[in-house]
Amino acid sequence: MKQDIWLNLPVKDVVAASAFFSAIGFTPKPGPGNSAQSACFGIGEQQLVLMLFAQELFTGFTQHALADTRAGAEVLFSLGASSREAVDQMAQRAASAGGQVFAPPREANGFMYGCGFCDLDGHRWNVLFMDATKMPA
Secondary structure: OOOOOOOEEEEOOOHHHHHHHHOOOOOEEOOOOOOOOOEEEEOOOOOOEEEEEEEEHHHHHEEEEEOOOOOOOOOEEEEEEOHHHHHHHHHHHHOOOOOEEEEEEEEEEEEEEEEEEOOOOOEEEEEEOOOOOHHHO
């Protein structure tokens, strides 16, 4: 059995969320996962799958209430970046597309450079470049 990982997110507006994720560089994936109630994207070189679902459809799948992303974090998605510049570019793209950069790009622990942003529905994303030449032994 092929074991892919799919991130499934509830969104208030599939069209607006799709525009946001396209603007930050995720790749729309054609196929049956796309409808008025859902959209499918690939992330990164390995094409991790991101599925956006209208909130009502998502709660039907999970049989569970949605987390209030304004009051607390449900999860933090971390994306690897190839350079410090790629981190800076993602922060700029997220802000330009209507997201909120909650942690501007900065260095941490001497070998990591990253930023954090919220998408249009308040889901939190982290983008990190880790400089292997500066990592502790």
